[in-house]
Amino acid sequence: MKTTTEKISEAVVRRLPVYLRYLTELLTNGVQTVSSQDLGRRLDLNPAQIRKDLAYFGDFGKKGIGYDVEYLIEKIRQILKLDRDIAVALVGAGNLGKALSNYNVYLNDNMRIVALFDSHPSTVGTHINNLAVQPMEEMSDSVKQLHVRVGIITVPGSEAQKVADDLVQAGVEAILSFAPAIIKVKEGVRVHYADFTTELQSLAFYLE
Amino acid sequence: MKTTTEKISEAVVRRLPVYLRYLTELLTNGVQTVSSQDLGRRLDLNPAQIRKDLAYFGDFGKKGIGYDVEYLIEKIRQILKLDRDIAVALVGAGNLGKALSNYNVYLNDNMRIVALFDSHPSTVGTHINNLAVQPMEEMSDSVKQLHVRVGIITVPGSEAQKVADDLVQAGVEAILSFAPAIIKVKEGVRVHYADFTTELQSLAFYLE
DNA sequence: TAGATTGTTAATCGATTAACAATC
């Protein structure tokens, strides 16, 4: 194991969920042990990179054997902090917001959408997955009361910054935004983007 | 302008749509000229990086002045091949698929969803945005007939590989997958991922 | 002209990969 307090690069952190996903699949299939070579082949990654990624956090493998699937899953879940409950709020109960709300089931990982907000009076009060859509005015109070730490933004790009400001003000520590817009937040708040228009446009470059 | 036939890195290609988005906003606001410094400040990027990115494709700026917003938009659209019509097919007309279909309006860029497919008999035949959901069996023929070049996958992870195989078989050149799974395709076909579960999980790492 | 800003080269930084001793 490496010396402590080495900063972990974003690239490493982004690969951990990918490892986790495939390991979970292996566990389901009854596979008990996996080598970095097996993982690399399946995930299109260099085996040395996988070993290095994991070694940042501990000595999880056994020389000559590989990694115990169940143990590694447990460890990665700890590293990603997915071993504890994390309350999530979703802002923007339009089509995309509704679709994501229904994914609650899939993201078992103790991350759970516990509140929905929307600014349209006609949407407020409707129920999605047993959760009532609340007006924006209640966001600050609800976020605090429910200890929401992560916000998902599914409003139009033009409203994203305002919503992000409100979420941060209410105490949210991390944001996943689906809006096609760069969001500015204060130091310490983390923003990830899941902007498929950008993804689709860069895909077009590779045509032909 | 640099020597021709220099390979463009993926990182560069991914930033182009971000430039395009902000430039379009500037154009809407009547801004005629913008410097790499302005862009960098707004997009949290190094100005030198922006100049370098653009210089891969041509001399678009004017020394002492900056970049003409309208002209640069035109050029980036050409580079990304967004200046011609691109037919897109979406496979998986569930909640997420439906939500994305409705975004057609937003992705004006001549990329247009022209066909929807689903494997559930109860979904086939329903209409989303004036487009009928077709059964999977018709995919190959429809993709060829409509000259579909890009496929969007919004089926469960367990079915993603099969759908990708079918799309590639039918002649699709690029795929955007929302399914939480690594997809293997033959050389020459490009796959991008828009997997928000991965994004959300890596976000959890940064809590606290 | 003086000030601003590009395009590009060189310097730096960081991430990926190769190689191998340690060891199960």
Next chain:
DNA sequence: TAGATTGTTAATCGATTAACAATC
């Protein structure tokens, strides 16, 4: 033991940033 595979160091590769001559 022999074969396999880890953890880690060193080498390589590539991407970002700084610096500056050219020039509008």
